[in-house]
Amino acid sequence: MLEQLLYAVRRIPQLALRPVARRWFKRIGRNVKFDPLDHFNYREIEIGDNVFIGPGAWFAGRKITIGSNVMFGPRVMIQAGRHDYSATDGLMNRQPEQPSELVAGVTIGDDVWIAANVTLIDGARVGDGSVVAAGAVVTGDIPPNSIAAGIPARVIRARMPVAEWKEYRRSVLRKHQTS
Numbered sequence: 001m002l003e004q005l006l007y008a009v010r011r012i013p014q015l016a017l018r019p020v021a022r023r024w025f026k027r028i029g030r031n032v033k034f035d036p037l038d039h040f041n042y043r044e045i046e047i048g049d050n051v052f053i054g055p056g057a058w059f060a061g062r063k064i065t066i067g068s069n070v071m072f073g074p075r076v077m078i079q080a081g082r083h084d085y086s087a088t089d090g091l092m093n094r095q096p097e098q099p100s101e102l103v104a105g106v107t108i109g110d111d112v113w114i115a116a117n118v119t120l121i122d123g124a125r126v127g128d129g130s131v132v133a134a135g136a137v138v139t140g141d142i143p144p145n146s147i148a149a150g151i152p153a154r155v156i157r158a159r160m161p162v163a164e165w166k167e168y169r170r171s172v173l174r175k176h177q178t179s
C-alpha cells in the first residue's frame with residue numbers, strides 16, 4: 001500500500017511540481033527536475049537551468065547555490081549549516097543553530113556531476129566541470145575540472161588535461177552557459 005502510494009507520488013509530472021518548487025527555492029531556473037519526495041528547506045536555495053536532482057535528496061541550510069547543467073545522483077545530502085557545540089553549561093540538544101551570518105554556504109558550479117550518496121557540508125565548493133564520486137563527503141574546495149572522491153573528498157585526478165579543459169571551457173561550457 002505504502003509502496004503504491006510512493007509510486008503514485010513519484011509519477012507526479014514535473015510541470016505540476018513547478019508551483020510548489022517556486023515556494024521551495026529562492027530562485028529556480030528552467031528545466032529543473034526533482035523527485036516529489038526530495039526535501040528542500042529554508043527557501044534559500046538558488047538553482048540554475050537544466051538540473052537533475054535524484055531521489056532521496058535532502059538539501060537543508062542557508063546559502064545553497066547550484067549552477068546550471070548539474071546532475072545529482074540519488075540520496076545526495078547538502079547541509080549548509082550546523083549546530084554550535086561550544087557551550088559547556090547545557091546539553092548538546094539545547095545548543096542553538098549557528099547564526100546565518102556565520103554560515104559559509106555550499107556552492108556548486110556549472111556542468112557538475114554529484115554522484116550517489118554524496119554529502120556536502122557547510123563550506124563545500126565544487127568548481128565547474130567537476131565530478132564528485134559516490135559516497136564522498138565534501139568539506140571544502142574542489143577546483144574546476146576535477147574528479148574528487150573519499151572522506152573528506154580529495155581530488156584524485158583532473159577530469160581532462162589542462163589544454164583540453166581550457167578549450168572545453170571556452171567552447172562547450174560557454175555555449176551552454178545560461179545564467
Ligand SMILES: CC(C)(COP(=O)(O)OP(=O)(O)OC[C@H]1O[C@@H](n2cnc3c(N)ncnc32)[C@H](O)[C@@H]1OP(=O)(O)O)[C@@H](O)C(=O)NCCC(=O)NCCS
Pocket residue numbers: 072073074114115116117131132133134135136147149150156
Ligand atoms: C567518479 C567515478 C565515475 C569515477 O570513475 P572512474 O573515472 O572510472 O574511476 P576509476 O574507477 O578508474 O577509479 C579511480 C580511482 O578512484 C577510486 N574511486 C573510484 N570511485 C571512488 C569512490 N566513489 N570513492 C572512493 N574512491 C573511488 C578507485 O578505487 C581508483 O583508485 P586507485 O587508482 O587507487 O585504484 C565513479 O567512481 C563513481 O563514483 N561513480 C558514481 C556512480 C553513481 O553514483 N551513479 C549514480 C548515477 S547518477
